[in-house]
Amino acid sequence: SLSLLLGCVNERPGDVTVHKTKRGERKRQELLAFPLKLLASCPQITTSPLVRRSSYDKIHNFKVHTFRGPHWCEYCANFMWGLIAQGVHCSDCGLNVHKQCSKLVPSDCQPDLRRIKKVFSCDLTTLVKAHNTTRPMVVDMCIKEIELREMPNPDTRLEAIHEGLLLLPPAHYETLRYLMMHLKKVTMFEKDNFMNSENLGIVFGPTLMQPPEQNALATLNDMRHQKLIIQLLIEHEDVLF
8 A cells, every 4th residue: 555655665774674683583483483383283203212111012923823623813802713824823922813913913912931942042022021021131140240250359369369379388489489579670670671560470470370281272261360460479579478
């Protein structure tokens, strides 16, 4: 209209800029609000797939099965007709249903421990649900055993080495003590000779701690322990002897 046209003509440049800024701000807010409106209208995607589920869902392990004698579907309660391959059978929980019903059965398989004959090469969810645990028991057992075998309290380890030294004959004890005193002096020049207690343990361990009779494979397995004991003897010779 004429009044609108006159209003636009009489509008100052600064006013036009302000109107454009306000329109742009409203547009930006509408764009930002759109994803929220979309989520509100779609409840099925409001739950993040990254949220940890509190229960372990498991699908049934159905296989075609031939039943002996009359059998009824445990889902629809109707008779299973036929002489062979009348339906499917879950090998994990024992559920028997029609083949067409197996597509409708929810993922609520509860494995029967009597049907799970193995621990390894077994589906993880099947295993934990059968044993009613959050993780396989074999994992707990292995980790506990490993943690029990870790490098013990340093003081306890030194006490055990000291007790072993006291069992040595006097000649062996004195020879070993004198040698460790010398090797301790060698480590004082580590910057020049690059021989710290660990390197000396690698060199002298197999020689000083080799048993009279042992095969090559067992010797290789013992090298780590031999090195460690000689290293401790050098580092703590003033305490151990």
